[in-house]
Amino acid sequence: MSCNFEVKIFRFNVKMDYESYYSTHEICLDENDNVLDLLNAFKQKEYFFGYNNNADISIKINSITTKQNEILKKIQDKFGNELTIEPLMIKRSYHDLLINTDDFKNKFDFLASFANFEDKKFYDELEFLYYSSATLKFKEDYIGDGILITAYEMIQKYPSFKNEILKKLANSNIWYHTKIQQNLFSNSDEFDTKINYLKFEILKNFPKINHITNNLNKQLKDYL
């Protein structure tokens, strides 16, 4: 079976364009092909199109973070036949779907003193998560869901660091985390559950560490 799509892709080349724009093409592929095949087909039509030719990375389709290895049948089931494809974060695009990720990389400093090479490698794979958070749009200095998930995994791995990591998180802007589940193609609640666990543990172990934990604990007491 084939899938027909009207594909609208974000375009911007920092070296040539004053403003961004969208290119639209009709593309027909087999339903078992994946998003990367779709981007490759688009490249055939637009030679200078910039994207990452790697099935494991993610882009945004109709505002939802989607891996490039997702098969087109599933894409059609979820979004229908009109697709708007954009980079993970439009304002960091330097060439179409390619983005500058320095902000994501720099935020690892937060955990660097507890982490080893493997933890850093784990964090690097969470780039898609960092750019999926709605919080980032309103608060650029947000620590990022990538750090929070890495912190969660490190607490499981190194229980002796648990209190130090939680204390550091308590005084960070973890409290600005917003639910991420609906922004992911998988619609998985796995990441929100892990981040909520961190908040839960902070409130339990450090209820009066700052005005936010104080305030939240006061609210909890009022309800109980």
Add this chain to the structure above:
Amino acid sequence: MNIVFNAKICDIEYSSFYLYKKLLEKQNMKHELVEIQTPPHDICILNENIIFDIKNKLSMYENNIIYALDYHSYEILCLVKKSFDLNFDIKQVFELLNLNITQSFNGFNASIYAKEDKKIQNLIQKTKLKCLKFDKINLPNGFGHLNIDKNFALQIISDIKEEAFDNSSDFIIVDDIRDFYMLENLSFEIEKSLKRELKIPTLTLAEFLLLAIKSKLDFKNHLIIPSFI
């Protein structure tokens, strides 16, 4: 007998509870309404005692289907079910409805800000209301951040309301009491934060469905009264 559950948020007076009661009665549908006061979902997830308390109140409904009154009630049911591995099925109350739509909304545009927007669009398609594409549909409502940083919460909800307004929606339909509170009760604060007038009403799904069957509503809980009624 259908069990309809409402997790009424302690701080919010308004709920669609009595509106759904009206809708179910119009269909002569037998139902038991269960309403409990809970903190908002964002607070419930932070304390095991609160979830345990809700679980105790719901345990007598095990082995049933429980119909959530709105998305907040749905999230609370899912949280309790997952935390304690309870045995009940969760559905949305609007799935019970099969209404005889008599009011046409032909010529009206609306933005649906709801997690189950596709199901809702199917439910209301007989009204001929045009549901506009809403890019901000996946943004959170900011309710959980009101007590952490109100400006941040207002920034988020303002962004949502502004898109609906700029798309020329006649109104916004919501299916979560928290969305209604943010969009309607904070209307003036949103306008102040945007320095812009956004006179766009918000209707709960239950209110819209009642209008669709030509029931009268008083809109006493609304700050922006729908002028087209």
